[in-house]
Amino acid sequence: MSLKIRLARGGSKKRPHYTIVVADARSPRDGRFLEKLGSWNPMLAKDNAKRVELNEERIKHWVANGAQPTDRVLRFLAEAGIATRDAKNNPEKAKPGKRAVERAAEKAQKAADAAAAAE
Numbered sequence: 424m425s426l427k428i429r430l431a432r433g434g435s436k437k438r439p440h441y442t443i444v445v446a447d448a449r450s451p452r453d454g455r456f457l458e459k460l461g462s463w464n465p466m467l468a469k470d471n472a473k474r475v476e477l478n479e480e481r482i483k484h485w486v487a488n489g490a491q492p493t494d495r496v497l498r499f500l501a502e503a504g505i506a507t508r509d510a511k512n513n514p515e516k517a518k519p520g521k522r523a524v525e526r527a528a529e530k531a532q533k534a535a536d537a538a539a540a541a542e
Contacts, residue, residue: 425447425448425489425491426445426446426447426448426457426485426488426489426490426491427445427446427447427448427490427491427492427493428443428444428445428460428482428485428486428490428491428492428493428496429443429444429446429452429492429493429495429496430442430443430444430452430463430493430495430496431443431444431446431452431453431456432452432453433453438466439465439466440462440463440464440466441462441463441464441465442459442461442462442463443459443460443461443462443463443477443496443499444456444457444458444459444460445457445458445460445485445490458481458485459478460477460478460481460482460485461475461476461477461478461482461499462475462476463475463476463499475499475502475503477499477500477503477505479503479505482500482505483505486505486506492506
């Protein structure tokens, strides 16, 4: 049984509140879980102490027993100093697509033709 430390959504429409839980990876997002480990309220200001609340002792226990935190939870754990998270970098994502490159080349060609005609 693989365990995940993940978020379970609560709250009403457009007013989310998440509970940090440890659950079987096969169970639904808001379904059955083993234990509540904390909470995250994205509606609060980023400098508010109650925005992210963690039970560090229990989180360390579950990580030692093989539970894998999801990416978002791992961000919270890294911010609290419980775990380390490698920074991700995808330089390919910033590159323009094929069509954008074609349009830029076409625009440059038109500008060059206009400059040649003006001379």
